[in-house]
Amino acid sequence: MTSRMIILTGLILGLFSAWPTAATPPYTAIIIESGSPYFVPKSVTVSTGSPIKWENPTAAEHTVTHTGCLEDGDQCAFDSGLVLPNGTFALPGLAPGRYPYICRIHPIMRGVITVTDSSVPSQL
Numbered sequence: 001m002t003s004r005m006i007i008l009t010g011l012i013l014g015l016f017s018a019w020p021t022a023a024t025p026p027y028t029a030i031i032i033e034s035g036s037p038y039f040v041p042k043s044v045t046v047s048t049g050s051p052i053k054w055e056n057p058t059a060a061e062h063t064v065t066h067t068g069c070l071e072d073g074d075q076c077a078f079d080s081g082l083v084l085p086n087g088t089f090a091l092p093g094l095a096p097g098r099y100p101y102i103c104r105i106h107p108i109m110r111g112v113i114t115v116t117d118s119s120v121p122s123q124l
């Protein structure tokens with residue numbers, strides 16, 4: 001084995017070990033709550049193309065709205081519309097960047113998604 005192959009194998013094994021176990025869905029889950037911090041976890045970091053799903057177990061309707069949607073439509077990355085009680089909202093993945101978001105109905109509810117570029121290893 002060349003050292004290059006060993007490094008590659010290590011990377012692949014690392015990817016698999018980081019993959020969620022069979023019982024865990026392959027998306028990042030964010031739970032909507034009625035009290036602070038409202039979005040749990042409030043701050044999430046995912047890699048490019050990694051899906052994210054919000055779950056609403058509360059008795060109220062909420063939205064998951066990128067703050068860019070509030071200012072200029074061109075900057076709007078995602079807007080869930082109403083997420084009903086027991087409803088969910090899923091994003092298939094986002095381009096690298098930082099995406100603050102709020103609930104349109106309760107603007108005190110705020111969270112942020114940070115998307116890192118998965119093609120650039122961050123710890124080498």
Ligand SMILES: [Cu+2]
Nearest residue numbers: 062103105106
């Ligand atoms: Cu809300």
